[in-house]
Amino acid sequence: MTELLRRYGTGLTATFLLLTAFWLLILLILPNLTMFESSFRPYLPVTEIGGPKDVYSLGNYAKILGNEVDLTVLGVAFPVPVRVKVFLLTIFYSVVVTIITFVLAYPLAFYLAKIVSPRSLPTLFLLLFVPLWVSEVLRSFAWFIILTLKGPLNAVLMSLGIIDTEIRWIAGFSPVIIGLVYTYVLFMVFPLYNAMQSLDSNQIEAAEDLGSPWWRTHWRVILPHSKPGIASGAVMVFMLSAGSLLVPSLLGSTTSGWFTQTIQGIMLESQDWNAGAAFAFMLLIACTLFVSLMMRVFGVKLSDIAK
Amino acid sequence: MHKTRNFLFHFYMALFLIYLLVPLLVMGGAAFNDSKLPTVYPWRGFTDQWFIAMWNDKRIWVSFRNTLLVALAVVALAVPIGTAGAILINSISGRARSALYGLMVAPILIPGVVIGISTLLFWNNLSIGSGLHLSVLGQVSYIASFVMLLVLARLQSFDAGLEEAALDLGASHGQVMRRILLPHLYPAIGAGAAIAFFQSIENFNVTLFTRGNADTLTVYVFSKVRSGITPTINALALILISVTLLLAILYELNRRRKVRQERLLAAPAED
Numbered sequence: 001m002t003e004l005l006r007r008y009g010t011g012l013t014a015t016f017l018l019l020t021a022f023w024l025l026i027l028l029i030l031p032n033l034t035m036f037e038s039s040f041r042p043y044l045p046v047t048e049i050g051g052p053k054d055v056y057s058l059g060n061y062a063k064i065l066g067n068e069v070d071l072t073v074l075g076v077a078f079p080v081p082v083r084v085k086v087f088l089l090t091i092f093y094s095v096v097v098t099i100i101t102f103v104l105a106y107p108l109a110f111y112l113a114k115i116v117s118p119r120s121l122p123t124l125f126l127l128l129f130v131p132l133w134v135s136e137v138l139r140s141f142a143w144f145i146i147l148t149l150k151g152p153l154n155a156v157l158m159s160l161g162i163i164d165t166e167i168r169w170i171a172g173f174s175p176v177i178i179g180l181v182y183t184y185v186l187f188m189v190f191p192l193y194n195a196m197q198s199l200d201s202n203q204i205e206a207a208e209d210l211g212s213p214w215w216r217t218h219w220r221v222i223l224p225h226s227k228p229g230i231a232s233g234a235v236m237v238f239m240l241s242a243g244s245l246l247v248p249s250l251l252g253s254t255t256s257g258w259f260t261q262t263i264q265g266i267m268l269e270s271q272d273w274n275a276g277a278a279f280a281f282m283l284l285i286a287c288t289l290f291v292s293l294m295m296r297v298f299g300v301k302l303s304d305i306a307k
Numbered sequence: 308m309h310k311t312r313n314f315l316f317h318f319y320m321a322l323f324l325i326y327l328l329v330p331l332l333v334m335g336g337a338a339f340n341d342s343k344l345p346t347v348y349p350w351r352g353f354t355d356q357w358f359i360a361m362w363n364d365k366r367i368w369v370s371f372r373n374t375l376l377v378a379l380a381v382v383a384l385a386v387p388i389g390t391a392g393a394i395l396i397n398s399i400s401g402r403a404r405s406a407l408y409g410l411m412v413a414p415i416l417i418p419g420v421v422i423g424i425s426t427l428l429f430w431n432n433l434s435i436g437s438g439l440h441l442s443v444l445g446q447v448s449y450i451a452s453f454v455m456l457l458v459l460a461r462l463q464s465f466d467a468g469l470e471e472a473a474l475d476l477g478a479s480h481g482q483v484m485r486r487i488l489l490p491h492l493y494p495a496i497g498a499g500a501a502i503a504f505f506q507s508i509e510n511f512n513v514t515l516f517t518r519g520n521a522d523t524l525t526v527y528v529f530s531k532v533r534s535g536i537t538p539t540i541n542a543l544a545l546i547l548i549s550v551t552l553l554l555a556i557l558y559e560l561n562r563r564r565k566v567r568q569e570r571l572l573a574a575p576a577e578d
Contacts, residue, residue, distance in 0.1 A: 004398045007470055009480030019391035024410050027448035031429035035421070038428050108323055111316040124320070126559050131327045133551045135509050137528045138544045142330035144532070145337055145345055152333060152346070182330065214312070235416065243418025246511050250532055260420050260512075267516060273428060280424045284417060291416055302409055 039278035060278035083262055090259040091286055093173055094241040097180045101188040101237050102230065104181070109192035109229070110222065114201060132186050140250040143179050144170075147251070175251040176258065180241045187240060188233035195229025196222065231298035238294075239287050259283060331548055338541035345538045357542040364539060370522035373439060377514075377523060378507040380443045381450055385503045386496060388447065389454025394488075396455070397462045412456070414449035419512025422448055427517050437519035445513040450506050454499035461495035 004013045040056040064084055070077040071085045080088070116124065131139060146153050147169035154166040169175055199222060207217040248258035263283065267276035295302070337345045341354035361367060392411050396404060414422065426445035427437055435441070465488070473483045489496075511525045518526060531540050 004395070007398060007467070007474075007480075008394075008484065012480055012484055016391040016395045019388045020395050020407075023388045023392060023448070023451050024407075027426075027444055027451075028410070028414060031425035031448075032421075034429040034432055035425035104323075107316065107319055111320055115313060115316050116320070122562060123559065126555050127324055128327065130551060130555055131331060133505065133555070134331060134544075134548055135525055135528070137511060137525050137532070138334065138547065139330065141345075141528070141532050141540065141544070142334040146330060146333055148346065150346070182326075239416055239418060243420055243512065245420060245515065246529060249529070260418075263420055263424070264515070267424060273424075273431075276424055277428060280418075280421045284421045287416065287418055302412055 035277045036281060038274050039281050041274050043272045043274045060275040061282075063275045064279070064282070082257075086257040086262055087259045087282070087286075089173070089257070090242055093177060094180075094238050097177055097184070097241045098188075098234050098237045100177070100181050101185045102192075102233065104185055105188035105192055105233065109189055109196055109226075110218075112189075112193050113196035113199070114204065128186060128189065136183055136246050137250070139183050140179050140247045143175070143182060144250055147175055147178070170251065171253050171255065173252075173256045175253075176248050176256050179247040179251040180244060183244075183247060184237045184240050187236040191232035191236070192226055192229040195226040195232075199225045227298045228300045228304040231294045231300045232304065235291050235294050238290050242283065242287060242290075334541055335545040335548055337538055338545040340538065343537070345541050357538040360537070361539040361542040366522060366527060367524075367539075367543065370524045370527040373521055374508055374524040377439055377443055377446070378504050381446050381507040382500050382503045384443065384447045385451040385454050386500050389451040389499060389503075390458050390492065390496060392451065392455040393458035393462060396459060411452055413452075415452045417449065419449075419510070420516070423513040423516030426513070437517055439518060439521045439523070441517035441519075442510075442514045442523070445517050446507050446510050449513075450503045453502050453506065454496075457495045457499045457502070458492055461492055465491050 004016070008016070039060050040058070041054060042057065042059055044053055064087070065081045067082040068079045069082045069085055071080045071088065072078075112121065112124065145151060149166050149168055149170075153169065154163070157163045158166070169178075203221055203225075204217060207221050208214075212220070243260060244258070245260040245264060248256065248261055249264075252258060252261070259279070260283070263276055263279045266272050266279060294300075334345075338357050339353050339355070340346060340350060341352040341356070392407075396408055396411065399407070422445050426441055426448070430441055430444070431437070469487050470483050473487055474480075478486070509525065510523075511529065514523050514526055515529075522530075528540055528543065531537070
């Protein structure tokens with residue numbers, strides 16, 4: 001603080017402090033505390049707010065229960081409440097999306113970092129950035145057009161003789177996964193590229209000269225070095241997928257509920273903001289747990305992830 | 308052996324670019340198809356009616372204006388806030404620094420749905436109803452983090468000795484800020500403003516919960532795609548993609564020009 005005052009004087013220091021306090025307190029901490037507090041209050045008509053019925057309870061969190069349906073895990077069916085099922089499937093499929101994006105992005109990041117000539121790199125990056133600048137809603141819409149029953153994908157596959165009858169792509173979770181992977185794969189490519197790029201190419205050559213087969217070089221040299229990139233990419237892709245509302249709404253069907261859609265229904269259709277707060281809080285907890293898990297598994301700090 | 312490997316990698320890169328870009332072409336192509344549904348197959352002939360329909364759609368223009376207003380407001384707030392945060396972080400150390408840093412980065416990792424709902428509830432408790440002003444505040448809460456990270460990275464290459472020298476020579480704190488620190492930060496601030504602008508235009512989750520009845524372009528396109536789909540959206544998409552591509556090409560040409568200039572400048576020095 002003394003350092004700040006010495007360098008910038010009272011007026012500027014006060015301005016910096018005020019702006020930061022406005023950001024962190026008014027825009028971030030207090031809204032989240034309000035949400036947390038509201039999540040324990042019952043949903044009441046305006047006249048009864050503050051009345052005898054307005055007491056703290058876990059009632060909103062209990063609204064995730066009820067309406068039991070079967071959830072099949074490895075061929076065994078468990079009865080679980082429908083919203084719990086949606087929640088678990090959202091987490092599960094977000095992990096699936098994260099893994100698919102990693103598998104797709106790893107070779108690409110390696111190519112960009114270690115194989116391609118540095119001169120063509122800016123052009124390639126520009127081409128990669130184009131879809132990133134196109135709005136998410138339009139990218140999901142593009143896949144909606146491609147995947148429709150009478151759409152171009154089925155037409156191409158049929159003309160190539162790969163399939164005989166049209167495939168109903170928009171069913172279950174697969175279109176949602178296709179859309180999420182397409183939308184967020186670049187959030188895996190760039191952190192991985194950053195991590196690999198900082199690896200000294202001599203280390204790879206040394207491993208090769210010493211007779212290491214390519215897969216072992218990757219497993220023992222390149223992959224360990226890419227850890228911060230993997231963690232960063234995984235956190236971003238998971239968080240964006242689990243929190244995505246556009247892609248599941250546009251590409252999903254009745255059989256593919258996403259937890260954000262549940263929240264949206266409660267907030268905007270039922271107008272039960274207190275239950276909405278409780279559900280949003282659960283989503284926040286799930287994402288926080290995932291971030292801490294990744295940080296623990298890959299042994300990285302928050303500042304490595306935020307790069 | 309590296310030859311086959313490199314060929315496979317080049318091939319994969321090409322496939323990946325096709326995978327990224329073809330969906331955008333398909334969507335753009337559908338804008339010209341004379342079919343009531345947005346598709347490129349079957350092709351029913353060329354038409355420009357969807358562009359005319361788009362031009363005459365008043366709601367598109369209203370939501371376009373709203374989007375621009377929100378984005379400008381977000382830039383105006385997020386850039387000073389993020390810059391102030393970065394300068395603050397840069398001149399403290401120890402636990403306070405890591406705690407503050409954690410708080411400032413956290414919004415990037417919070418799902419947009421959560422930001423939207425918490426903003427809505429907080430301001431509603433203060434009797435400020437939903438509307439685009441809340442969308443601005445919600446978006447700023449996480450977009451300021453991007454600005455902060457960019458400016459903080461730029462501050463790493465700043466020589467604090469310059470500030471000292473200026474102060475010793477009798478410059479006021481305001482002069483040091485205007486003449487020394489800010490000019491060094493301008494590239495990061497510019498990049499931050501551009502990112503803030505695009506992030507705001509793209510935003511859907513925060514806006515959806517805070518907007519009240521107002522439309523932004525993203526929300527409007529979303530509602531349009533979900534209800535009666537017409538290829539007007541494809542016309543809009545094609546225009547947006549073309550603008551993006553145009554900007555990208557201009558950027559690339561400008562970069563190549565700069566590289567050439569630098570080479571020309573560097574050449575005589577080597578002699």
